[in-house]
Amino acid sequence: MVMKVGIMGYFTSVGFRFDLNPKVKKKIMDLIDTNILTPFPLPKIKATVLEILLNTDGISTENKVVRISKTDKGKYLSFMFYLPYPKIVKNEIVDLEIFIQVFFDALKEALSLYAIPEDVLEQTKQEVLCEIVGKEEYLFEISSEQLAWRSVAKKLRQESQIKV
């Protein structure tokens, strides 16, 4: 069974997240599957899902890639990508071009043991950039309801810190 990639937001620092349209993640996933995982299956890996968890500490300006899976035998080969929030987010908006650049730097590091040709990774990154950057359909949208909730949640956090 061919391995496929899955990308999920798994944020662990209060108030820090990357607001991404799911279409962005889906497009990146599709191109990684087509260009990388299908033609270059990872050797000796039984996992069928390359699970990438997006995270940030909110402060660091460098990538950090952490392998989560303890063995090569489970269904998931999981990595946590800590990406640099100060570089990616400006005025609370994700700069998609920078996000894609640093994401692929992290991907290169995660796959460094598996002999994926560098030009394949670079080409895939360029294809992603071309497909996504500057295209309105990939911009993040939020409902007024969720926006209101975020504001309320922020106030609650301030109140709970006083209580605690």
Next chain:
Amino acid sequence: MSIHKNSNQAIGNFVIYEIVVYGKTYKIGKADLDRITESSGNPTRLHQQLRKLAEEFGIENIDKNILDELFQVTTELAKEIEKTYLESFYETTGEVPEGNQKSFKPKNKWL
């Protein structure tokens, strides 16, 4: 004698988390300070829950955020704060998150 971990008086470090599906809050809950894996190396219960949702809704449509961090509080206080978040969500949106509907009934909900 140490207090049982499940006791309301047990002290722990908690987070209030939010699972978002298709851009909408699906569940609000509390968990032990965000471990990525259990000490056994297995994924946490929360991570397993996220994987199950990913299979149902598509992984790209799932996000987990942290709404609050509570350090050195009793389980009882963490539960109270979790409930405050759920009540406030209901007051703001008029809805209980889908993932909380089995266990949370808001105050003053008119049937």
